[in-house]
Amino acid sequence: MGVRAYNFNPGPAALPLEVLRQAQEELVEYQGLGMSLMEASHRAAKVQEINDEAQALLLELLGIKEGYHVLFMGGGASQQFAQIPMNFLTPEKTAAYAITGSFAEKAFEEASYYGKAAIVASSKEQGWSRIPGGNEYQLPADTAYVHICTNNTIEGSQYKDIPNVNAPLVADMSSDILGIQRDASKFDFIYAGAQKNLGPAGVTVVVAKDDFVAQGTKNIPVIFRYGTFLKNNSLYNTPPVQAIYMVNLVLKWVKANGGVAAMEAQNIKKADLLYNVVDASGGFYTTKIEKPYRSIMNVTWNMKDEETEKQFLKECKEQGFVGLAGHRSVGGMRASIYNAVPYEAVKAVADFMQDYQKRNG
Structure with a gap:
């Protein structure tokens, strides 16, 4: 395989x-x-x-x-x-x-x-x-x-x-x-x-x-x-x-694997990885969703302009990240982190986001 x-x-x-x-x-x-x-x-x-x-x-x-x-x-x-x-x-x-x-x-x-x-x-x-x-x-x-x-x-x-x-x-x-x-x-x-x-x-x-x-x-x-x-x-x-x-x-x-309670706990941990990067980015990454309503299934964010987002997605592809482009109707980025998406995958994206900001911020 x-x-x-x-x-x-x-x-x-x-x-x-x-x-x-x-x-x-x-x-x-x-x-x-x-x-x-x-x-x-x-x-x-x-x-x-x-x-x-x-x-x-x-x-x-x-x-x-x-x-x-x-x-x-x-x-x-x-x-x-x-x-x-x-x-x-x-x-x-x-x-x-x-x-x-x-x-x-x-x-x-x-x-x-x-x-x-x-x-x-x-x-x-x-x-x-x-x-x-x-x-x-x-x-x-x-x-x-x-x-x-x-x-x-x-x-x-x-x-x-x-x-x-x-x-x-x-x-x-x-x-x-x-x-x-x-x-x-x-x-x-x-x-x-x-x-x-x-x-x-x-x-x-x-x-x-x-x-x-x-x-x-x-x-x-x-x-x-x-x-x-x-x-x-x-x-x-x-x-x-x-x-x-x-x-x-x-x-x-x-x-x-522990039922819905265990799935939820893991999903919160995964979502927090991404939201913490967004919130700590000083506006380099932004999300339109108010904190109390943020999804732990689909994390969405935007960047300063379309060109920056295109370059971000190009590098994501090179890293082996698939499916991070936002829906065509809203643009931006979206990480769908359902139950079957492992913590390690989300951690890799969060680390990449921090690195990308260092290089482009």
Whole structure:
């Protein structure tokens, strides 16, 4: 195997090396099946075992004991932006959205195409620099659900306190699920594209309260109903078997390495390495995100001009750092330091940033 890059891609993102090696060993022939999982029927007993085990493991890691089910779906989080209002936004109701970044805004736009949606809190006018507190939410009396994005991958902000709302709470947790400790019982519906903190692209994870799913409308095609996936244990149609298998391996890895509490502690240590360099740089590096809302998953920063940033990225490539360019919509730099990104990789970037400033400051 060649030298592995320091992978800071925002998604698809780094996977644990141990997981990749196990998947490599089991790729061609899986545990006596005589074939790979990619060739096996999703009705095969071993495939259903993986499906069941992954669901149970995720609930265990989230601290959920009853009243919720895990659904494995396709289409990414972007499909969920549309599918959630399709199921839960009825004509007499209003969907309430907190807008804290680009993806939260996209979710709101999809709901607006489908029915009545309202922005009940926003940090757009502040350049996404903060997360609105729960006391800032202005909920309509006919609220169907409240939607938040717990971590803003592009902008680099994160909810540290979940708002208490008098309505079902729906959350896009694509970029911080299992990376920070949260009380899952506060949420009626959680969804996450797997390709940031859970596994490879190809499967989307939903963790939904059974009572909330039961409220979903029946006036949409069967394939778009969450109740369909719940009733059929995510096996209504052919699921992305290999991606679910990889999620299962990642979940086992998280559990074996101390669970969410250990992941969060390590993620804070990693994020502090980078934020400390930014804060001590005297303005050579700057971040737009106010301290209380800084993400421990996606650290974003800027430099004095575009030319300096281009040179920085050129040297990053030479150092073997991959994925440090900020999203095209905001520019700057971004280090996505999800659970599988090792401390050593983040330390190498922090050291390089200090060296780069010495040479160019």
